[in-house]
Every structure is written in structure tokens, then in C-alpha cells.
Amino acid sequence: MNIVRVDNYEEMSKASARYIIDKVKANPKMTLGLATGSTPKGTYQYIIEDHKQKGTSYQQISTFNLDEYIGLSSEDPNSYHFYMKDVLFNHIDLPLNHTHIPNGDVLDKEEECVRYEAKVKESSIDLQILGIGANGHIGFNEPGTSFQSETHVVALAESTREANARFFPSIDDVPTHAITMGIASIMASKEILLLVSGEAKSEALERLLSDQLPSEDFPASILKTHPRVTIIADNEALMATGITR
Numbered sequence: 001m002n003i004v005r006v007d008n009y010e011e012m013s014k015a016s017a018r019y020i021i022d023k024v025k026a027n028p029k030m031t032l033g034l035a036t037g038s039t040p041k042g043t044y045q046y047i048i049e050d051h052k053q054k055g056t057s058y059q060q061i062s063t064f065n066l067d068e069y070i071g072l073s074s075e076d077p078n079s080y081h082f083y084m085k086d087v088l089f090n091h092i093d094l095p096l097n098h099t100h101i102p103n104g105d106v107l108d109k110e111e112e113c114v115r116y117e118a119k120v121k122e123s124s125i126d127l128q129i130l131g132i133g134a135n136g137h138i139g140f141n142e143p144g145t146s147f148q149s150e151t152h153v154v155a156l157a158e159s160t161r162e163a164n165a166r167f168f169p170s171i172d173d174v175p176t177h178a179i180t181m182g183i184a185s186i187m188a189s190k191e192i193l194l195l196v197s198g199e200a201k202s203e204a205l206e207r208l209l210s211d212q213l214p215s216e217d218f219p220a221s222i223l224k225t226h227p228r229v230t231i232i233a234d235n236e237a238l239m240a241t242g243i244t245r
């Protein structure tokens with residue numbers, strides 16, 4: 001895993017946006033894997049800024065999101081459908097019919113998982129952007145998820161619901177389940193860019209960078225076995241690792 005150390009969230013966002021923009025310019029028909037949460041918001045802002053100022057085009061790009069809550073409609077402001085439109089899709093020239101997000105608002109969730117996984121496989125993700133949960137989750141793959149998992153329904157860990165409660169009126173409003181790309185679906189990406197910022201992630205990052213063998217107790221640890229992973233992390237996130245430059 002290649003580690004890029006930056007000073008703070010702003011620098012992480014700039015560096016990751018630059019990384020993604022360079023890949024898009026080199027391969028304007030690429031398939032991007034996208035993440036939600038707080039971490040990539042700044043990256044998306046810099047991508048929008050670059051699109052407006054320098055005209056980088058996303059007209060031929062396709063995207064796949066990692067996950068979606070079950071039970072929220074795509075118009076719900078807390079859904080990841082809404083989030084993606086709000087923070088990225090509505091501000092660049094990416095055709096909406098090139099974007100893919102699991103549909104958490106269907107009757108047959110299992111069928112939706114099979115449909116989504118087939119789409120992901122058919123397209124094959126060139127660059128997957130990831131955040132990490134404090135418990136090591138990637139996408140919504142909580143500790144204990146099989147490394148062989150494909151797109152599936154998950155019961156969210158209480159700690160994840162608590163962490164995400166900040167976006168909802170109360171914790172009771174946070175969905176209990178989600179659809180997420182599995183660990184195997186994520187690992188099939190040709191390249192992975194992991195973004196890590198802030199002290200709250202420092203223990204997770206220390207564990208990821210330690211000598212510990214990959215373990216399903218800590219989903220992100222599988223990334224050690226992927227041939228092309230770049231981690232862009234800020235000083236606070238790297239604090240516990242002893243990496244100083």
C-alpha cells in the first residue's frame with residue numbers, strides 16, 4: 001500500500017481530487033467507484049471546482065456507489081442517492097444514466113443485490129474511492145463480514161448508526177439496514193484510493209498499517225492483499241502510526 005501523508009483534511013481533499021482528475025483525463029471512459037460519508041465531500045468539491053474552471057469532462061465516465069440505506073427513497077435527504085446528487089452529480093457533466101447506486105427502496109432486496117452485483121461485474125471498476133469506519137468497515141461491510149461477500153444486505157452495527165446519527169433528526173431515524181457492495185466486489189476493483197482524515201480514524205489506520213494479518217474482524221485489513229492501493233491520510237489520522245513523513 002502506497003501512503004501519501006498530507007497536513008490536513010483540505011490537503012487530503014485536494015490531493016485526492018487531483019489523483020482522480022488525472023485518472024479521468026488519462027482514461028475519459030473509466031468506471032469510478034464512489035463513496036459517501038463526510039470524508040470524500042471535500043474531494044468532490046475540488047472535482048466540481050476543477051470541472052467549472054478547467055472543464056474536465058465526465059460525459060463518458062460511469063460511476064458505482066458502494067452502498068445505500070434500506071427504507072429511504074432516493075428523494076430522502078439522508079439517502080445516498082440524494083447525497084451524491086447534492087455533492088457531485090448535479091454539478092458536473094456526468095450523465096445521470098451513467099451513475100449507479102443500490103436501490104434500498106425496493107420490495108425484493110435480495111434481487112436488487114444480485115442485479116447490482118451483476119452491473120458492477122459487467123462494468124469492472126477502474127478506481128474505487130473508499131473511506132474507512134472507526135471499526136474498520138469499508139462500504140457498509142461491518143466487522144465479521146466474509147471476505148468473499150458480494151453485494152448484500154447488512155444490519156448496521158450500533159456504532160455505525162451512532163456515528164451516522166449526526167445526519168438524522170435522532171438515532172431512531174437512522175436505518176437499521178443497508179445494501180452494500182461486498183468485500184469481494186470492492187477487491188475486484190483494479191485500483192483503490194482510501195481517504196483517511198482525523199483523529200477519530202487514527203486507531204483504525206494504525207491497525208490497517210500494522211503487521212497484523214488480514215482478519216474478517218477488521219474488514220479494511222483485506223486491502224493489504226490488493227496489488228494497487230493508495231492511502232491519502234492526514235497528520236491526525238496518522239498520529240497513532242508513528243509515520244512522520
Ligand SMILES: O=P(O)(O)OC[C@H]1O[C@](O)(CO)[C@@H](O)[C@@H]1O
Binds near residue numbers: 039132139160
Ligand atoms: O467518511 P465518514 O463519514 O467518516 O464515514 C466512513 C465510512 O462510513 C460510511 O459512511 C458508512 O458508514 C462509508 O460509506 C464511509 O466510507
